[in-house]
Amino acid sequence: MDMVRKIPAxxxxxxxxxxxxxxPFDLGIPSRVFKEALDADGERLYEIVTCSIGGGPVRTNxxxxxxxxxxxxxxATAGTVVIATQEPTERILREGTLPPEVLNALSLIPDGARIVSLCTSAFVLAAAGLLEGLAATTHWALAGxxxxxxxxxxLDPDVLFVDNGRIITSAGAAAGVDLCLHLVRKDHGSGVANAAARRCVVAPWREGGQAQFIERPVPQHQDSSTARTRQWALTRLEEPLTLLDLAAxxxxxxxxxxxxFREETGVSPNQWLIQRRVDLARHLLEVSDLPVDRIATEVGFGSGTLLRKHLQTTLGVTPTNYRRTFQVPAGV
Structure with a gap:
């Protein structure tokens, strides 16, 4: 008889x-996505609670x-706070400020809790001073x-979401789905996130950013942005890309x-490349049985030693321990 007792998540x-x-569309996204994140026993990994100022009815747009x-x-009880998309109020658009009752509510958020804005609720975080000096995104139509x-x-209007660690912002409408799946993936790995995406009947990961949705009635040159080069680099992470290559x-x-590059992303090109390579390495550790040295080559680190160093620095774990925790079982 197996006497091992499984510890619940x-x-x-x-x-x-x-x-x-x-x-209305956006307010249901967190509940829909997070409720579909289940552990191996089918138990929910998130509890979702909805609140309002004063607990009263909330007017939608x-x-x-x-x-x-x-x-x-x-x-005050949250591990993660999500501010559902609010159409920017006249007060925010005129003064860039919030009513005292909203500021008082935001002050209740615990210091260690993640704070997430969906779409134009980034205006709320910015008006509260929570985005000062950080990278962020919002709906492209209100970027100006x-x-x-x-x-x-x-502000980077060309991405679906921006993760600063504690503060996370998403782009317009359905990008809130991408952001919530990103958080599930970050917390519990690709297996849980992909399964949640299937239950929601959405793509587990969308390539590109909201630039593909921006209306451009007149052709615009990309010379002043590094977005095109970032997309180009993402398809060549296995190559020994240098700063000279990117600039060229x-x-x-x-x-x-x-x-x-730093103005648009908040980090140096080298830091950005390392993070993207770590992200790809995590994915390969989760979904493949490739040896660590092979994965290091596939993502552009060149050696298992370098991959181990960056994974330890970024996540505090070795590739082997990460794979043991997050690898997707065969057939999932």
């Missing part, structure tokens, strides 16, 4: 804050309101307004490219 509490003029059972005190109001936030592809001087 810890349930992570996600608290979704609804503010007036919330977008459609022709109805929603009833909410909990007030903002629920934020965002930059005008919050010039000290490094962008047709910029090394100095100009480095400056613009």
């Amino acid at each position: 810890m349930v992570h509490r996600v608290v979704v804050l609804l503010l007036d003029d919330v977008v 459609a022709d109805f309101s929603v009833v909410v059972d909990q007030d903002e005190q629920a934020l 307004e965002f930059r005008r109001l919050f010039p000290h936030v490094r 592809h962008a047709t910029m001087s090394v100095r100009t490219f480095s400056r613009r």
